[in-house]
Amino acid sequence: MTFNDRIFGVLMIVLAVAYGWGATQFPEPFGGSEAVGPETFPLLLAVVLGLSSLYLIVRPDPDNAWPWSRTGLELIIALVVLVLYAMLLQPLGFIISTLLAVGTLCWRMGARPVKAYVTGGVAGVVVFLLFNFALDLSLPLGLLEFLEVS
Amino acid sequence: METLGFLIDGFGVALAPHNLMFALLGAFLGTLIGALPGLGPANGVAILIPLAFTLGLRPETAMIMLTAVYAGAMYGGRISSILLNIPGDEPAMMTCLDGYPMAQKGKAAEALAISAVASFMGSLIATIGLILLAPILADFALTFGPAEYFALFMLAFATLGGITGKNPVKTVLAAAIGLIIATVGIDNTGVQRYTFGVLELYEGVDFIIAIVGLFAISELLFFIEDRAGGGKESVAVNKLKLSWKDIRGIMPTSIRGGVLGFIAGVLPGAGASLGSFISYTLEKRVLGRKGYFGEGDPRGVAAPEAGNNGASSGALVPMLTLGVPGSGTTAVLLALLISLNITPGPLMFTQNADIVWGVIAALLIGNFLLLVLNIPLVGIFVKLLSVPPMYLLPIVTMVAFVGIYSISNTTFDLYFMVAFGVAGYVLRKLEIPLVPIILGLLLGPEMEKNLRHALDIADGDWTVLWDSGLAIGLWVFAGLGLILPYIVGPLLRRRMQVAPGGAEGD
Numbered sequence A: 001m002t003f004n005d006r007i008f009g010v011l012m013i014v015l016a017v018a019y020g021w022g023a024t025q026f027p028e029p030f031g032g033s034e035a036v037g038p039e040t041f042p043l044l045l046a047v048v049l050g051l052s053s054l055y056l057i058v059r060p061d062p063d064n065a066w067p068w069s070r071t072g073l074e075l076i077i078a079l080v081v082l083v084l085y086a087m088l089l090q091p092l093g094f095i096i097s098t099l100l101a102v103g104t105l106c107w108r109m110g111a112r113p114v115k116a117y118v119t120g121g122v123a124g125v126v127v128f129l130l131f132n133f134a135l136d137l138s139l140p141l142g143l144l145e146f147l148e149v150s
Numbered sequence B: 001m002e003t004l005g006f007l008i009d010g011f012g013v014a015l016a017p018h019n020l021m022f023a024l025l026g027a028f029l030g031t032l033i034g035a036l037p038g039l040g041p042a043n044g045v046a047i048l049i050p051l052a053f054t055l056g057l058r059p060e061t062a063m064i065m066l067t068a069v070y071a072g073a074m075y076g077g078r079i080s081s082i083l084l085n086i087p088g089d090e091p092a093m094m095t096c097l098d099g100y101p102m103a104q105k106g107k108a109a110e111a112l113a114i115s116a117v118a119s120f121m122g123s124l125i126a127t128i129g130l131i132l133l134a135p136i137l138a139d140f141a142l143t144f145g146p147a148e149y150f151a152l153f154m155l156a157f158a159t160l161g162g163i164t165g166k167n168p169v170k171t172v173l174a175a176a177i178g179l180i181i182a183t184v185g186i187d188n189t190g191v192q193r194y195t196f197g198v199l200e201l202y203e204g205v206d207f208i209i210a211i212v213g214l215f216a217i218s219e220l221l222f223f224i225e226d227r228a229g230g231g232k233e234s235v236a237v238n239k240l241k242l243s244w245k246d247i248r249g250i251m252p253t254s255i256r257g258g259v260l261g262f263i264a265g266v267l268p269g270a271g272a273s274l275g276s277f278i279s280y281t282l283e284k285r286v287l288g289r290k291g292y293f294g295e296g297d298p299r300g301v302a303a304p305e306a307g308n309n310g311a312s313s314g315a316l317v318p319m320l321t322l323g324v325p326g327s328g329t330t331a332v333l334l335a336l337l338i339s340l341n342i343t344p345g346p347l348m349f350t351q352n353a354d355i356v357w358g359v360i361a362a363l364l365i366g367n368f369l370l371l372v373l374n375i376p377l378v379g380i381f382v383k384l385l386s387v388p389p390m391y392l393l394p395i396v397t398m399v400a401f402v403g404i405y406s407i408s409n410t411t412f413d414l415y416f417m418v419a420f421g422v423a424g425y426v427l428r429k430l431e432i433p434l435v436p437i438i439l440g441l442l443l444g445p446e447m448e449k450n451l452r453h454a455l456d457i458a459d460g461d462w463t464v465l466w467d468s469g470l471a472i473g474l475w476v477f478a479g480l481g482l483i484l485p486y487i488v489g490p491l492l493r494r495r496m497q498v499a500p501g502g503a504e505g506d
Helices: A003-024 A040-058 A069-092 A094-108 A113-134 A142-147 B002-014 B017-035 B041-054 B059-084 B090-141 B146-160 B168-182 B207-226 B244-266 B271-290 B298-314 B316-322 B328-339 B353-374 B378-385 B389-408 B411-429 B435-457 B462-466 B469-487 B489-505
Strands: none
Touching: A003 A040, A003 B168, A040 B168, A040 B435, A069 A094, A069 A142, A069 B207, A069 B389, A069 B411, A094 A113, A094 A142, A094 B389, A113 B389, B002 B017, B002 B059, B002 B090, B002 B353, B017 B041, B017 B059, B017 B353, B017 B378, B041 B059, B041 B207, B041 B328, B041 B389, B059 B090, B059 B298, B059 B328, B059 B353, B059 B378, B090 B244, B090 B271, B090 B298, B090 B316, B090 B353, B090 B378, B146 B168, B146 B435, B146 B462, B146 B469, B168 B435, B168 B469, B207 B328, B207 B389, B207 B411, B207 B435, B244 B271, B244 B298, B244 B316, B271 B298, B298 B316, B316 B328, B316 B353, B328 B435, B389 B411, B435 B462, B462 B469
């Protein structure tokens, strides 16, 4: 089976063409055109990318299996956790979002739920204290703002 | 001796109390990072870069700390090879061959101690080599014009896959992707390129975000996929019984390994994996029947470790003198230099002499620290090895999040990092190497600048790029770097695979 490299090659050729076309659309820089304008280097790259992708399509390597079914689901869960972690870091605050994110990741990777969330909570509190007091960098407190002492 | 004077100044920098403290911290963290399975040196250094920034460390301190991390990671890699039979990274593979059998025979502590001594010798020899060679190479590099630099960058990309690389075309493709990402943002003529009006893209893609995403996040995804959360059983460590005779016994091996490793590290395209491989094979051949390689011969532990540490110090030579890294980890160190606003390359030796020589001196001091850290404290590292990845990787991920978030306090960067993580996962599945992408991101702006200078001087005549003998030489080597893997690669790879395979059969 050699679909992976072929599909990737086709995608990269599309990218190369779009990227190369994009380069031709740059406005001329202030002060007139020069030997190497803003478009020269990108055009070179588009050619290199296009040619190497073409090679991939013609002579692809054997595929590595993709994780369908359950493992794939776990991967998607992990990704959702990461995106939510980024999204909720500010509103929920660092400690709560870390408790949830690290806890969920540990749990999904095979730790027992209680231990997983305790790990998350401890890690969150320790890193928060370390950053805010030892290193003088402020991480958001979010929902726990009422705890603020100063 | 001009060099000696600089070196003494360097020691002055490196021995300043806070620098020494950060070197010790770096050495400790590095050993830890190297020891933990699945956290290679490149990965570890990448995660620590944002932290070095947010700590507001001075450039030389940041550089010293991360160089110590780098050196430490090479020491640490051997711990999991010996105790778990899992190499922490590719160069540590050869250490498994005799290290694990030794541990199984109840000599784990000896194996660890011997490998620490061999690592020390390898690094020491290579650091001395670095001190001697780097200033000469830097002087020579001053004669490079823009055209030569352009060719040199091509050489760096072409040889990055290494002679043992699988598919050179994929290296080229990866380099192109990296360079393409590097063109995003406002270029130096003031034209916006590929920003699509997104404000965050005007300044280009921050390569630290890309590096952390590509390495750390994709590693997490791979662990989840492999369901390797539980970790593996480790061999118990016995009480250390090591005499001076044993240490003397491995000295010749360590010295040979260190020299070979250094050479492999300096040469483009060879790198630490080849360094440890060559020194192991040579040792096996030199000692012939007198040894019992593959069954726990101490010299079989010493040779690859000396080679691998020698190569990692050797790899700093092209990075410091030419600004062209030869491996993933040195690429990450280069990223640190660039983000500290230090232009790497020959001028660094004159303009930032305190940093360069401080780092070199720190490497020497770091080695002694590591030797001292590694023999008595090995127990601590062994304990930490037993922390299963299911707790470790989420915490590493959190550290990556904190580091990236603290650079600019925006969530945009975090989404970007996750996106790079997914991309890194997909690319690794397709066996497209990530290091050329990073190198492309790092070198892209310099490469374009040199191309522009060369062509401006020559009035748009493209032949200027291969006009001088030096440039032609570099192009030829670049060409060889791409062609050789097709010829020599399969052969070498087969040998490297046969070696570990044979050991498992025993």
